[in-house]
Amino acid sequence: MKVVWRDIKAARNSYAVLYAACRQAGYTLISSDHPKGEVTCYSVNSINEPHYRSEIRDAEGITIVGGPHASASPLEVAEYADYVIIGEGEKTLPRLLDAIMTGSTAPVPGVATKDGITQPDHTVLLDAYPCFLEIKGFLEISRGCPHACAYCQTPRIFGHRMRHRSIDAIAASAARVSDARFVTPNALAYGSDGRTPRLDRVERLFQRLAENRIWFGTFPSEVRPEWISDEALELIRCYTAGRKIHFGAQSGSDTILSRINRGHTRGDALNALDLCRSHGFTPIVDIIVGFPGETGEDLEMTMDLVRSIIRYGKVHVHYFMPLPGTPLAKAEPTPLPQDIERLFGSLALSGRLTGYWIEPRRRFLNLSGDNEVI
Template sequence: MQVNWREITAARNTFAALYAACETEGFVLRQVSGPEDDVTCYSLNSINAPHFEDEIASAHCVTVVGGPHAAACPAEVAAYADYVVTGEGEHTLPRLLRAIEAGETRPIPGVATQDGICPPDHTVFLPAYPPFSQFKGYIEISRGCPFGCAYCQTPCIFGRRMRHRPVDEIARYAARFRDARFVTPNALAYGSDDGIHPRLDRVECLLRALDKNQIYFGTFPSEVRPEFVTDESLDLISTYCANRRLHFGAQSGSDRVLGLLRRGHTVADVENALDLCRDHGFTPVVDFIVGLPCEEDEDELATLALIREVTRRGRAHVHLFIPLPGTPMANLRPKALLSEMQRDLGRLALNGKISGSWGDPERRFYRNR
């Protein structure tokens, strides 16, 4: 049975991980630019999913769809796809492919069809699966997030308990690269038992093991949280890592809004992280969400003030609120931006101080080829 993987730029790292997982079970995923026999697999997010719906619905082959959108809206996706992987794919996808190959019709845990949804019966144990094999990808060092931010799909898909890949395995795969870059919800939470209280001794153990690499840690795609930015954590990054930028999320300049978002930190934590970056010679790169439905005008102006402060010391990455399925804010819509916010964001962008998209979310998320 030939198993194909639909090439989508936003899903490259997912392809690397699932190629490795399927390979261990005897299935080789062949990259294709459209659906082909016998089976074609897709990984979709909630922005690009509508662009592939007609292609999947009209495909003359068995279609399997996973990814964040499938996990959040399994019944919707099952209306146009044959099978929907509703969560983590490393165990479920090979299990499903074996069933398809054998012609089995029984429900597969973690898979939805038009007949209904069979709940998953497992949680992925990261050390059981390689981060990649033939096709290289960023190494996922941790999965899951305990904070439950109201706009974020991560805890909805991967749970609120962090799981970590062992140091020796990370080092073994990192040895295939010159630069070591990682995927994690919060790099400085690596090794933490609860994901809330850092274990910097374990972070140092990881960084020390990567002595053959040029390490990038706390920068995309391994951002950190502002309250994890301390003298001790920055000392570690200064000692072991090549990056002199630190990427963390503020999201809002209003403590009231941060509380409603369930962010778990304050504006003071962000300002302290900015001061510490300056003291340790790091350039901060700070994420913000604008157009939050829970904002009043004064909250939006407080966010703009914090963006201005950030851009005096570093850079801001700004994007418009996107209501993602499966999250507590899924049914809300962005608030129209104040003219002052629009004017200043445009001016800062022209001066190279900010990046992102606060008008069209597809510019950030949708990549077809």
């Protein structure tokens, strides 16, 4: 049975992960820029999903769709896909391929169809699967998040309890690459419960990967601002190659931070900025604008934080997008004033700001305002 993986830029690390899991089960996922073969697999998020909807609906073979959007809205996706994988795919995708190949009609746990949903019956043990094999990707060291930020899909898909891959398992995958780059909701939380640091375990990880060039605390292994400390930064400086720290402040307004259940304050972000500067790191800070209910005062406090960041760092700005499966899924973004849009444009031209501050689908799909996505 020929199984194709639809090549989508935003899902290339998912391809590495699921290629490895399927290889263990006897299947090879063949990358392709269009659907072909007996089965085509997709991983979509809420930004790019509309772009692939008609392609999936019209594909000649069997279609399997997973990813954040599919996990959050499985019955919606099942209207045009044959099968939808809910949540983690390492065990579920090979199970489903087995069922397709044998012609079994028994429901597969973790799979939805137009006839309904069969809930997952497991949580993935990370050590049961390599980070990647021949198809290289990032080293996923942790999964899940104990925080419950109202805009974020991560804890809703992967759970509120952190799971960590063992150092031995990480090292086995790291031996395949020269540079070690990690995937984790909070890099400094490795080996911990996600609320109390265990920097001794982070250091043991660094020591074990001494043959690698280590990149830590930058995309896609960002950290939380309240976890940044003198001890943590000295550890990163001692063992890793990077001199940038990427963290999410999200808003400069404590009112907004409390409302979205972010779990830290404006003061934590300012303290993290000072610590980065004092240890010689460039801070790269995520900011979200347009939160529902964001007032002019809230926005001004965020802009004041932006001005603090760009004195010796960079801002990565996002315009709020309601994501399915989150508490803010049906919330409306607050429009951004034109003078702020112009300021962001100016900061981007000067190299002090990256990201987007317009409607996300238009930016990422290169759609004009007149295009209708169907």
